[in-house]
Amino acid sequence: MVFYCLVRNDQTNTVHARTIYLIEIFLIQVFFAFSEIIIGLLNLRFSSFIYYIAIGIICSILAYLLVNKKYNKGRGQEVVQKYSELISRRKVLLVLLGISLFIVAFIFLILNGMLMSYLFSLHE
């Protein structure tokens, strides 16, 4: 619902597709943040950028599988129904919550990067 409120209706019937896309973008960041902890714990020091892209692609596939399992067509209709019942003030609150979620996910990603760096330093 939070992500659905974020998406602007541009009259192209892509609102649900873009909601799924935003959830995937959010999940990729969260999954990669957890991957950083695992990389740090296992002390897997990849010097090549390609390995990190590969991890990002794996996170993307995981996010795709998870979202497509949870957010099917029936769920989409349920969200539309709930959205139509919301008052405008609550919609604004949900939009702000959605933006905050993305900012928090980005900060979480950076903090986990620092944690990974710290975990690497313990092995030096």
Add this chain to the structure above:
Amino acid sequence: MHLMSISGRTGDNGGGGSGDGNKLGKLISTISIPVGTMQTGFETANVLKAGLKDIAIGAKVLGKASDILAVASIGHDFATGTANTSTLLNGFVLVGGAVAIGVIGVAAAPWVAGFGVVYGIGSLIFEKPLNNAFDMSGSINFIKPSN
């Protein structure tokens, strides 16, 4: 096959009329529109819908690629001890672009791509001055740079 065509005589005024009729027929058949060229509204809408779907898929791929590159570059910089202000800014711009496509719609995709190109060229010039001006590598890296 043509939408409009004239065959035979258009006017019969003795022997001379048949030649004019043939000329007129040829002229009209030359400038006539072949059947299938003009499409009805429904067919046109279907064609546009398919085009829009392609653009939407392209925008999604662009956004996801941008997000994967952002997280990978952040991970790489922290793992090699080279993270700095430019790392955070690059990640913010890439993730921001990906989110903008989702929020605004496929119409934002060309703008995001254009901004990405301009930012990429700009970062080649301004990355070092930015890192020198706001150097935070000492506080966010716990390991020494490996490359």
